[in-house]
Amino acid sequence: MRHWVVRLMLGLLVVAAPAVAQDAGRQTGTEAIHGMALKDTPPATDVLARYMKAVGGEEAIRKHKSRTAHGTFSLAAQGIEGKILLYAAVPDRYYLQIDIPGLGLTRTGYDGTVAWIDQPMMGPMLLEGESLAQMRDEADYYELIYDPSEYSTLENVGPAQIQGHDCWKIHLVRPSGFEEYEYFDQNTGLVAAREGEQESPLGTVNVLTLITRHREFDGVLYPTDMEQELMGMTQVMSFTDVTFDDVPDSVFVLPREIQALVDAEADTSGKK
Numbered sequence: 001m002r003h004w005v006v007r008l009m010l011g012l013l014v015v016a017a018p019a020v021a022q023d024a025g026r027q028t029g030t031e032a033i034h035g036m037a038l039k040d041t042p043p044a045t046d047v048l049a050r051y052m053k054a055v056g057g058e059e060a061i062r063k064h065k066s067r068t069a070h071g072t073f074s075l076a077a078q079g080i081e082g083k084i085l086l087y088a089a090v091p092d093r094y095y096l097q098i099d100i101p102g103l104g105l106t107r108t109g110y111d112g113t114v115a116w117i118d119q120p121m122m123g124p125m126l127l128e129g130e131s132l133a134q135m136r137d138e139a140d141y142y143e144l145i146y147d148p149s150e151y152s153t154l155e156n157v158g159p160a161q162i163q164g165h166d167c168w169k170i171h172l173v174r175p176s177g178f179e180e181y182e183y184f185d186q187n188t189g190l191v192a193a194r195e196g197e198q199e200s201p202l203g204t205v206n207v208l209t210l211i212t213r214h215r216e217f218d219g220v221l222y223p224t225d226m227e228q229e230l231m232g233m234t235q236v237m238s239f240t241d242v243t244f245d246d247v248p249d250s251v252f253v254l255p256r257e258i259q260a261l262v263d264a265e266a267d268t269s270g271k272k
Helices: 006-015 017-022 044-055 129-138 256-271
Strands: 033-035 066-075 080-089 093-100 104-110 115-119 123-127 153-162 165-173 179-185 191-200 203-217 220-230 233-244
Touching (some): 044 165, 044 220, 080 233, 115 129, 123 256, 165 191, 203 233
Antiparallel strands (some): 033 153, 066 233, 104 115, 165 179, 191 203, 203 220
């Protein structure tokens, strides 16, 4: 669930674009991350194995095949508040929606093949190229396990400090090229922050996510409370309710307007 809301935040960029432009001069929050003197540095695989154990272990993580999560978010400076609904299921499918009173519903999803987003100000669109590749990676249902075979690079860059916490900075690269850095608390073993570039309707943006709380659901600690900072915006999110094995396959069926885009693209390809 490391990427529960990254795609959500990027969907909001279009909605909040005027406010973003006004706040563009503000710091992105990367000043919260500071380098530390090098000391004995464990391999990245050891740090990630410790994390998996800290959150509950592989058996507990693999216990369920789907989950539903409810949460809230706010963009205080822009005066925006809303509710989040997430469905995720094996094999690597998910649906995420953001309900913003007065602005409408933003939806995004991946059915295992097609990635898409539907926003009030831009309408439905298919995600392709790098955006599609990132969506595939983000849909990894068992991402808390950090299977080394699913990464082309796993490197412990060394110690770093996140808001007063001593952490290990881990460099992760997927075979798709999707790259990010994650920071793991040296004391608790839990993830404290992550940063990396994300594709969005407004282009490539750098996203910093600070994890402020983990909650336990059925024996597994999930990162549920976080702050995301990018392009001058700070979004605060909290997931308070997670249930398991209650997601029907129908949730991932493409909406009519998205299926129409898929059909139109297929027709165009067939005429070439």
